[in-house]
Amino acid sequence: MIDIKELERICSEAVTVHGPEKQMNKMQEEMNELGLEIARFPQGRSSLNQIAEESVDCFIMAYQMRSVVGPELFDKWLAFKMDRCDKRLEKYRVK
Numbered sequence: 001m002i003d004i005k006e007l008e009r010i011c012s013e014a015v016t017v018h019g020p021e022k023q024m025n026k027m028q029e030e031m032n033e034l035g036l037e038i039a040r041f042p043q044g045r046s047s048l049n050q051i052a053e054e055s056v057d058c059f060i061m062a063y064q065m066r067s068v069v070g071p072e073l074f075d076k077w078l079a080f081k082m083d084r085c086d087k088r089l090e091k092y093r094v095k
């Protein structure tokens, strides 16, 4: 189970230490790495392990973006997108 408080502490410190601009570039870099792994997967040139690793890199960087843009704004969008996703899934749920 993820310790969200620990994740928050580490990600916030990373943005303080390295600065928002550098971490935004790093976010872009990690998204590109994940995109490459996903593109290579159908051809057997990647693995679920590599996709998991790059996904976690993106997850950590996305959480750092929470510190860059501010937790209030980030959490507002997170709640909105989660709710939208939940509503879109409604039609697939068996009643």
Ligand SMILES: [Mg+2]
Pocket: 030, 033, 053, 054, 057
């Ligand atoms: Mg990476």
